[in-house]
Amino acid sequence: MTNFKVGIIGAGPSGLAMLRAFESEQKKGNPIPEIKCYEKQDNWGGMWNFTWRTGVGKYGEPLHGSMYKYLWSNGPKECLEFADYTFTEHFGQTISSYPPREVLFDYIQGRINQSNARDYIQFNTVARWVDYIEDKKQFRVIFDNLKKNETFEEFFDYLVVGTGHFSTPNLPYFKGIENFPGAVMHAHDFRGADQFKDQRLLLIGSSYSAEDIGVQCYKHGSKSVTIAYRTSPIGCNWPDGIKEKAKLSHFEDSIAYFEDGSQEEFDAVILCTGYQHKFPFLPDNMRLKTNNCLYPDDLFKGVIFNHNERLIFLGMQDQYYTFNMFDTQAWFARDYMLGKIPLPPKKERIKEIKKWMDDEALTKTGEDHVDFQTNYIKDLMSYTNYPNFNVDKVGSMFKNWLKDKENNILNYRDQIYTSVIDGTQAETHHTAWMDELDDSLENYLEENKEPAI
Amino acid sequence: MTNFKVGIIGAGPSGLAMLRAFESEQKKGNPIPEIKCYEKQDNWGGMWNFTWRTGVGKYGEPLHGSMYKYLWSNGPKECLEFADYTFTEHFGQTISSYPPREVLFDYIQGRINQSNARDYIQFNTVARWVDYIEDKKQFRVIFDNLKKNETFEEFFDYLVVGTGHFSTPNLPYFKGIENFPGAVMHAHDFRGADQFKDQRLLLIGSSYSAEDIGVQCYKHGSKSVTIAYRTSPIGCNWPDGIKEKAKLSHFEDSIAYFEDGSQEEFDAVILCTGYQHKFPFLPDNMRLKTNNCLYPDDLFKGVIFNHNERLIFLGMQDQYYTFNMFDTQAWFARDYMLGKIPLPPKKERIKEIKKWMDDEALTKTGEDHVDFQTNYIKDLMSYTNYPNFNVDKVGSMFKNWLKDKENNILNYRDQIYTSVIDGTQAETHHTAWMDELDDSLENYLEENKEPAI
Numbered sequence: 085m086t087n088f089k090v091g092i093i094g095a096g097p098s099g100l101a102m103l104r105a106f107e108s109e110q111k112k113g114n115p116i117p118e119i120k121c122y123e124k125q126d127n128w129g130g131m132w133n134f135t136w137r138t139g140v141g142k143y144g145e146p147l148h149g150s151m152y153k154y155l156w157s158n159g160p161k162e163c164l165e166f167a168d169y170t171f172t173e174h175f176g177q178t179i180s181s182y183p184p185r186e187v188l189f190d191y192i193q194g195r196i197n198q199s200n201a202r203d204y205i206q207f208n209t210v211a212r213w214v215d216y217i218e219d220k221k222q223f224r225v226i227f228d229n230l231k232k233n234e235t236f237e238e239f240f241d242y243l244v245v246g247t248g249h250f251s252t253p254n255l256p257y258f259k260g261i262e263n264f265p266g267a268v269m270h271a272h273d274f275r276g277a278d279q280f281k282d283q284r285l286l287l288i289g290s291s292y293s294a295e296d297i298g299v300q301c302y303k304h305g306s307k308s309v310t311i312a313y314r315t316s317p318i319g320c321n322w323p324d325g326i327k328e329k330a331k332l333s334h335f336e337d338s339i340a341y342f343e344d345g346s347q348e349e350f351d352a353v354i355l356c357t358g359y360q361h362k363f364p365f366l367p368d369n370m371r372l373k374t375n376n377c378l379y380p381d382d383l384f385k386g387v388i389f390n391h392n393e394r395l396i397f398l399g400m401q402d403q404y405y406t407f408n409m410f411d412t413q414a415w416f417a418r419d420y421m422l423g424k425i426p427l428p429p430k431k432e433r434i435k436e437i438k439k440w441m442d443d444e445a446l447t448k449t450g451e452d453h454v455d456f457q458t459n460y461i462k463d464l465m466s467y468t469n470y471p472n473f474n475v476d477k478v479g480s481m482f483k484n485w486l487k488d489k490e491n492n493i494l495n496y497r498d499q500i501y502t503s504v505i506d507g508t509q510a511e512t513h514h515t516a517w518m519d520e521l522d523d524s525l526e527n528y529l530e531e532n533k534e535p536a537i
Numbered sequence: 538m539t540n541f542k543v544g545i546i547g548a549g550p551s552g553l554a555m556l557r558a559f560e561s562e563q564k565k566g567n568p569i570p571e572i573k574c575y576e577k578q579d580n581w582g583g584m585w586n587f588t589w590r591t592g593v594g595k596y597g598e599p600l601h602g603s604m605y606k607y608l609w610s611n612g613p614k615e616c617l618e619f620a621d622y623t624f625t626e627h628f629g630q631t632i633s634s635y636p637p638r639e640v641l642f643d644y645i646q647g648r649i650n651q652s653n654a655r656d657y658i659q660f661n662t663v664a665r666w667v668d669y670i671e672d673k674k675q676f677r678v679i680f681d682n683l684k685k686n687e688t689f690e691e692f693f694d695y696l697v698v699g700t701g702h703f704s705t706p707n708l709p710y711f712k713g714i715e716n717f718p719g720a721v722m723h724a725h726d727f728r729g730a731d732q733f734k735d736q737r738l739l740l741i742g743s744s745y746s747a748e749d750i751g752v753q754c755y756k757h758g759s760k761s762v763t764i765a766y767r768t769s770p771i772g773c774n775w776p777d778g779i780k781e782k783a784k785l786s787h788f789e790d791s792i793a794y795f796e797d798g799s800q801e802e803f804d805a806v807i808l809c810t811g812y813q814h815k816f817p818f819l820p821d822n823m824r825l826k827t828n829n830c831l832y833p834d835d836l837f838k839g840v841i842f843n844h845n846e847r848l849i850f851l852g853m854q855d856q857y858y859t860f861n862m863f864d865t866q867a868w869f870a871r872d873y874m875l876g877k878i879p880l881p882p883k884k885e886r887i888k889e890i891k892k893w894m895d896d897e898a899l900t901k902t903g904e905d906h907v908d909f910q911t912n913y914i915k916d917l918m919s920y921t922n923y924p925n926f927n928v929d930k931v932g933s934m935f936k937n938w939l940k941d942k943e944n945n946i947l948n949y950r951d952q953i954y955t956s957v958i959d960g961t962q963a964e965t966h967h968t969a970w971m972d973e974l975d976d977s978l979e980n981y982l983e984e985n986k987e988p989a990i
Contacts, residue, residue, distance in 0.1 A: 134715075135715075136714055136715035136717075136721065137708060138591075138592060138721075138722065138726065139591060139592035139593070139599075139600070139706065139722075139723065139725065139726050140592070140599050140705065140706060140708075141708075142708060142710075143813075144599065144705035144706065144813050144815045144817075145599075145817075146592075146593050146597065146598075146599055147592070212665075212666055212817065212818075213665055213666035213679060226666060226820075228817065228821075233821060233824065233826060234821045235820045235821045252593065252597035253592065253593060253597065255590060255593075255594075255595060257595075261589055262587075262588075262589035264589075265729065265731030265732065266731065266732050267720065267732045268589065268591075268728070269591065269592075270592065272592065273591065273592050275721070276718065278718030278719065279718065279719050279720045279805075352732075360596075360597050362597045364597075364598075364665065364681065365665075367679075367688045368681075368686060368687045368688045371686065373686060
């Protein structure tokens, strides 16, 4: 064992990637540090660990999960496949390219279940407060064992923050919303389309939440879905029953008024207005302060906090790449902590961060964003032994996916892709997505069912 | 000024009572300590500061507020009147005994607006973490300025915790609830009856939330209201349209199964399953650990934490008396901090706490509970100069109120009482409560309207 200690906050895809990275090093017979991982929820998987609760959890902590029933992957699984653990290896059968939540959760767990990673994790435990002790170069972290209602402190040489950034709603005020009579909620608290059946639904926002919740509610029987964008429309070819409208102005009771002068009555409002990067347990000088973007400021290689070299953030970027990006970040962070990757002087780091940020500022289209993150992943991979995979080809798949969605937002999930890891071509799911109302793993994996098409 | 410093966490009725207590002392020309008060919300009033939001607030903190539209006082205002600021003094007219939320909020603000109390309060600021520094006998408190995203520390000789205990939902799991298709929420996130119009509503619980949300939803047009009790029924004379059922067993989709073997389909579920005493900012050895009761353990005189004499909790009891109880507690706490009330040795304090707890254990009926809290208030008042009022008479009013509710849960709010402070007899509201759908202050105070009866 090396002579330092690492604390990991969060056992979602990022925290688990960090554990997996160290485990992989250990399996090679190399020393790894002492590791402890703390997870607020009672299970791992982060966002993928579905909860029926809303607002706060069993112990009164703000809920992590934003997942809902009928959530199917909104990108091809071939774009997020682990380079060291394929879908085929996990399921022992070929599956479609867009699995539902439960299936993806099963896949994430499959990899980490191969190891003793669970032993490193203390569940139902939230980080309350972090102090950095300058002279010892250590973090003192106060944790709260929610189940026992007990607080305790631990000291770490490195602190890895993998708490995600799709949990804390950004909830702007709209004039009159306090008098809207129907349900008003943030996408974070949306748990399924059923409650909105036969209702006229207003979604505010134009990113993934609005797009996906809108389509799911349309599919599951809402009377109408109206998406009010804030800056620019999503711009899909919407079917009858879903439409986009200009910016919302205000509400008067159940009537929404739009900036184009139109008005419309609604039964429910879902605010798909994004999330905040929120780190209540960190002093402000250790907080990553950023909006949702591809290259947040102050993170060298998107990972190492520039104002405290021993503080590491994983997964804080807006994401095309997801599980595999967390992996490449975790592998980089591991080798950095192990001293295999030297840290350039701060001045140079600032310069490099700025270069990436300037590059992001030049991106305009979805394709540009994909290229940007493809380059980022490739750069990270050049430093470590994370299993090589054809990142450019994944980039191409992302671009196809963007086109698929533009062509038909209702059936893009029926498309299939081919794994760049093991060459497996996905299978068409037995039921067309628009006709598939059952999102259970059991139904999904039912092998003998004939494809509906 | 005295040579010590007091930190108050929370500017709700308890925190404001503390400020008022010191202000009253200062007005008499006596020295008071340096005081700072911190409030998570952007305004004072605690629970009475209504918000349309649910789950977390603007800055991602767990929401304090559990109030909803159409909330009218569920007890006579004469039972909660401040002894030093009457309703008549505030409104300049007589009003009914059961005002709506906005009116009570106005009243609370009226008293504190007479002083410069607002200057002591820093809003949008949450307490993150408290350390007690034994050798200095001081609290180091880390605060988080939510608006600025900045953390800072302050030191105090006394810490007064007035953060309430009706904010953190107790949310038990019921088998199958994760597959219930309709809305599922805790009473904490209920914001009004309108969204449940024409719906078949299941409420789980048998305390004030279930009783009041049930009646409000009945009044505002829910198709049916079913209250499933957990331990014992509320036992009112329910009108057709509201019923109580035995304990819930489990759900299968939209069907609820009860322990008496019956089953019923519902459109929505509201968990009226109570709240947790939650103090995430305190180390466990400074946390009050209690259920919702009239005399929590470890609080001498219901106020001074027995394991740290410099830590004070206000308003942590289950409540019949409310605003006037916070006042009597705050006056006691003030005089204790000012050295006017000596603290008996710990052993004696334990003995006294046990005596009260034993007495509470002997209470059986609502009337017993009222008597218990009446005695508690009288005991507190015997130590301070809080303006004397006829507490026994208030106790009698509480007992009448219990009977009124038992007789007719739908019209008990049409009853009127007489102030023990200034002898004002309440006026009958211009509209019978069941016919009054407008809960605004403006409508409530409309003087020229003829009483409906």
